[in-house]
Amino acid sequence: MRLLDIGNERRLRRSIEKVDAFAYEVIQRRREEMRVKQASAAARSDILTAFMRAKDEEGGEKYSDEFLKDVCVNFILAGRDTSSVALAWFFWLLQRNAEVEEKILQEVKGILKDRGAAERGNMAAAMWYSGQRR
Structure with missing residues (x-):
């Protein structure tokens, strides 16, 4: 069905496009913020800013927007899963x-x-x- 782009495959592709677009927008806003307000952006201590300041160990180049997007999406998904599991365990332990x-x-x-x-x-x-x- 992927080749035909119908049904669940179409919905999945569109969902991925929306998530990617959101992540790219966050990256662009952060890049602009770092360019305009270098002093206040330097005070930020979040993962995205750290990756944007870092360089690839192999090539010494700044990380690409695609790499930064993948990092953002991974942390969003990981945070969602760990939070739900932590809450489930909390309520199970609490009721005991x-x-x-x-x-x-x-x-x-x-x-x-x-x-x-x-x-x-x-x-x-x-x-x-x-x-x-x-």
């Missing part, structure tokens, strides 16, 4: 330990009671029990 679940619920209820709706967005910073359980 009622005492911990109760302490977390009490902590969340206390934060929600003490804060207004506008302040609820950063609950993680106020959670003392979760932070102690490392």
Whole structure:
């Protein structure tokens, strides 16, 4: 079906094109940001910026946009999978330990009671029990 570009193959090709276009757009915006604001871009410490500053060990050339796109897509996909697996394990472990679940619920209820709706967005910073359980 790939040769005919129909059905699932067409949908897959279009989806890949959208993801690639998004990654290339991010790369171009970052490149422009680094060109215009070299001082503030230098302060960035993310993976894309690090790869954009680095050079290929074999040829000594800057990495191509295609290589940078592949790195971006790999990290997006890896982050999605690891987050979902981590959450699945968290909830499985939580349901097996009622005492911990109760302490977390009490902590969340206390934060929600003490804060207004506008302040609820950063609950993680106020959670003392979760932070102690490392």
